[in-house]
Amino acid sequence: MSIDTTKDPVLQAIGLEHTYDNGFQALKGIDLTIYRGDYIGLIGQNGSGKTTMIKHFNGLLRPTKGKILINGVDEATMTIGKISKQVGFVFQNPDHQIFCPSVSEELAFGPKNCGMSPGEIKDSVEDALESFKITEYANHPPAILGFGLRRKVSLAAVFSCRPTVFIMDEPTVGLDHRSARELLDIVGELNSNGCTIILITHDMRVICENTKRGIVLRSGKLILDGTTREVMSNIEMLEQTQIRPPQVIELSKELSPPDVREFPLTTDEFIKKFIKAKKAM
Amino acid sequence: MSFDFYVKADSWLHRLDPRVKLVLALVLMVAAMIVRDFWLNLFLLVGMILMLASAKIPKNRFVWVLKLTVPVTIMIIILWPFFYHSGYVFFHIGPLPITFGGLMDGVAMAFRIISLCFACCSLLFATDQSKIVRACVKMGMPYKYGLTLAIALRYLPVFFGIITMVTEAQNARGLDIPKKNIMKKIKSYMPILTAMLIAGLRNSDNMSNALETRAFGASVENRTYYSDITMKTRDYIAMAIILIGMAAFIYFFVVLGVEVPLQFY
Numbered sequence: 245m246s247i248d249t250t251k252d253p254v255l256q257a258i259g260l261e262h263t264y265d266n267g268f269q270a271l272k273g274i275d276l277t278i279y280r281g282d283y284i285g286l287i288g289q290n291g292s293g294k295t296t297m298i299k300h301f302n303g304l305l306r307p308t309k310g311k312i313l314i315n316g317v318d319e320a321t322m323t324i325g326k327i328s329k330q331v332g333f334v335f336q337n338p339d340h341q342i343f344c345p346s347v348s349e350e351l352a353f354g355p356k357n358c359g360m361s362p363g364e365i366k367d368s369v370e371d372a373l374e375s376f377k378i379t380e381y382a383n384h385p386p387a388i389l390g391f392g393l394r395r396k397v398s399l400a401a402v403f404s405c406r407p408t409v410f411i412m413d414e415p416t417v418g419l420d421h422r423s424a425r426e427l428l429d430i431v432g433e434l435n436s437n438g439c440t441i442i443l444i445t446h447d448m449r450v451i452c453e454n455t456k457r458g459i460v461l462r463s464g465k466l467i468l469d470g471t472t473r474e475v476m477s478n479i480e481m482l483e484q485t486q487i488r489p490p491q492v493i494e495l496s497k498e499l500s501p502p503d504v505r506e507f508p509l510t511t512d513e514f515i516k517k518f519i520k521a522k523k524a525m
Numbered sequence: 526m527s528f529d530f531y532v533k534a535d536s537w538l539h540r541l542d543p544r545v546k547l548v549l550a551l552v553l554m555v556a557a558m559i560v561r562d563f564w565l566n567l568f569l570l571v572g573m574i575l576m577l578a579s580a581k582i583p584k585n586r587f588v589w590v591l592k593l594t595v596p597v598t599i600m601i602i603i604l605w606p607f608f609y610h611s612g613y614v615f616f617h618i619g620p621l622p623i624t625f626g627g628l629m630d631g632v633a634m635a636f637r638i639i640s641l642c643f644a645c646c647s648l649l650f651a652t653d654q655s656k657i658v659r660a661c662v663k664m665g666m667p668y669k670y671g672l673t674l675a676i677a678l679r680y681l682p683v684f685f686g687i688i689t690m691v692t693e694a695q696n697a698r699g700l701d702i703p704k705k706n707i708m709k710k711i712k713s714y715m716p717i718l719t720a721m722l723i724a725g726l727r728n729s730d731n732m733s734n735a736l737e738t739r740a741f742g743a744s745v746e747n748r749t750y751y752s753d754i755t756m757k758t759r760d761y762i763a764m765a766i767i768l769i770g771m772a773a774f775i776y777f778f779v780v781l782g783v784e785v786p787l788q789f790y
Binding site for chain 1: 687694719
């Protein structure tokens with residue numbers, strides 16, 4: 245199985261380079277196409293250029309060379325307000341965006357900026373509240389909610405703009421296992437409803453259990469791009485970027501004959517492949 | 526621009542005791558305030574820049590200070606000649622004569638503002654912030670206030686960092702900050718400022734908890750410090766030079782009123 249390239253491209257980076265004012269070249273020529281319905285795990289060490297690349301996707305940074313196409317249109321012609329209608333980006337810290345007296349007003353801020361009509365705003369806020377299962381908190385002041393809920397509010401507040409691409413920076417950090425699972429289930433549901441998702445995380449298990457496609461950056465270059473299974477099974481390449489796949493994959497590699505190149509990504513898959521297979525014998 | 530005033534380097538200015546540098550900064554500020562003369566203010570300004578340059582302060586810091594002061598200085602230079610008139614008249618705007626003396630006085634004022642900034646910088650660029658606070662506490666400031674000052678200095682740059690991040694986070698939700706309409710501009714900053722305030726309060730709450738878990742406020746008499754400061758011989762000599770210089774400066778330019786003529790022919 246490889247990446248499905250028959251779908252419409254929603255985001256395209258063409259020869260994308262970025263050099264910061266202090267002379268640091270964070271991106272050294274990235275060519276990447278993201279298709280509608282992709283669920284991408286973006287991997288790379290700190291300083292590998294993940295955030296710089298993502299900031300190009302929603303217009304916070306502009307390429308110093310190369311270009312970005314959003315749904316086929318050159319991003320250089322769009323203001324950040326226009327881009328945010330199509331590409332939603334949730335920052336790591338929810339406290340950097342929460343400012344409204346109630347959750348529903350918080351969720352309405354984005355749609356208002358995007359120029360939706362009052363009716364549309366109401367619909368999209370209700371939709372976002374429901375999708376993220378926070379309807380009961382609609383009238384609560386978001387700033388005093390618990391961390392897990394604040395995180396959900398921050399995601400819902402970007403989702404309410406109805407972006408076609410939804411980018412999340414470390415959405416599971418600071419959440420306990422159950423809240424993280426719940427959040428990822430919600431995100432998975434959004435993806436199966438057609439939303440394109442890009443997930444930045446250092447948690448390889450989250451990548452393996454959720455995403456369909458993996459992209460690995462190292463010092464400003466794209467070094468791996470493929471299905472999550474292809475990327476995660478390429479242990480040698482990952483090692484060069486100081487990334488270790490989950491132990492399940494390492495164990496599978498030890499147990500498999502040397503010509504096997506693809507391994508189970510999750511414990512369930514492992515059980516199916518090795519333990520049940522053995523029992524059957 | 527990194528978010529710290531302090532430039533780590535090893536120079537004569539860096540090695541001085543922070544108390545001496547505090548006095549130096551005060552003396553330079555007073556000097557800049559008491560003279561009001563094109564040449565003298567220019568002399569002070571150039572003097573301070575040379576002094577800082579000799580203390581291994583990199584060029585980009587000077588540029589940074591100058592950039593910060595540009596709006597104020599331009600405003601002073603433009604407005605000053607309207608209210609102060611002396612000497613050669615260039616032309617009239619309505620009933621107001623625009624004069625050479627007025628313009629030069631305005632420029633002197635601009636020099637004064639920049640000098641005041643550089644005077645502060647002679648302390649801030651060359652002294653570790655914790656040492657400044659140690660100096661204040663040693664000179665009698667209660668420790669609590671000293672710590673408050675230290676935290677304020679420490680968090681100033683952090684807040685600038687948060688402003689950037691908050692702005693980006695709100696931009697990502699479609700917040701376009703209009704460039705022209707000033708009222709709309711102020712209004713569009715509300716989401717940023719409110720989020721900042723909430724983040725700031727949350728920070729301060731965490732900070733106070735962190736302080737208390739480390740026994741802040743425990744009554745310890747004669748507490749000691751990890752990095753203490755002591756006056757050495759060179760500090761006494763520097764202090765003497767500064768004070769004598771100050772006295773001489775006041776004697777010549779205030780008491781005797783020595784003036785350097787400035788003429789427009």
